[in-house]
Amino acid sequence: MQRGYLAKGFRDCLQRCSNWSQKGLCDGTADSETNRHLSCAVTPDSGANHAAVCKPDSEKRVIAIYSKFCESPFAQLWGICKVKTIIHECTHFTDTFNSQDHMYLDSEAGAMIFARNKPHQAISNADSIAGYIATFDGVNIAP
Ligand SMILES: [Zn+2]
Numbered sequence: 001m002q003r004g005y006l007a008k009g010f011r012d013c014l015q016r017c018s019n020w021s022q023k024g025l026c027d028g029t030a031d032s033e034t035n036r037h038l039s040c041a042v043t044p045d046s047g048a049n050h051a052a053v054c055k056p057d058s059e060k061r062v063i064a065i066y067s068k069f070c071e072s073p074f075a076q077l078w079g080i081c082k083v084k085t086i087i088h089e090c091t092h093f094t095d096t097f098n099s100q101d102h103m104y105l106d107s108e109a110g111a112m113i114f115a116r117n118k119p120h121q122a123i124s125n126a127d128s129i130a131g132y133i134a135t136f137d138g139v140n141i142a143p
Pocket residue numbers: 088089092100101126
């Protein structure tokens with residue numbers, strides 16, 4: 001990936017997602033029905049997904065949070081965690097990276113293999129982009 005592309009996209013993510021409201025976040029008030037109205041996803045909370053965004057309506061910056069997100073660790077950056085999920089979702093907004101989910105990746109080694117084999121997909125893959133700032137084997141930034 002090109003440094004300028006990443007720098008611009010991360011600036012956009014920070015600018016557009018830094019005022020993100022945590023309304024109902026993990027307090028039990030954001031149920032599947034609520035999330036269905038907040039996102040384009042019609043999939044109820046099956047326990048498999050962490051979060052979702054409504055890309056065509058990126059302007060609202062809504063991230064639907066599923067129960068699995070609430071159960072995940074805060075910042076264990078070598079695996080799935082809340083910090084990486086939020087970064088991942090922010091990269092999907094059309095005015096940030098407009099990323100896709102070509103491949104879900106949960107390790108630095110896996111992301112490197114994917115990037116070598118599918119560079120044209122890795123540059124727009126949400127987990128690949130998030131991994132550039134939040135995948136460090138063995139790192140936990142939680143207090
Ligand atoms: Zn995604």
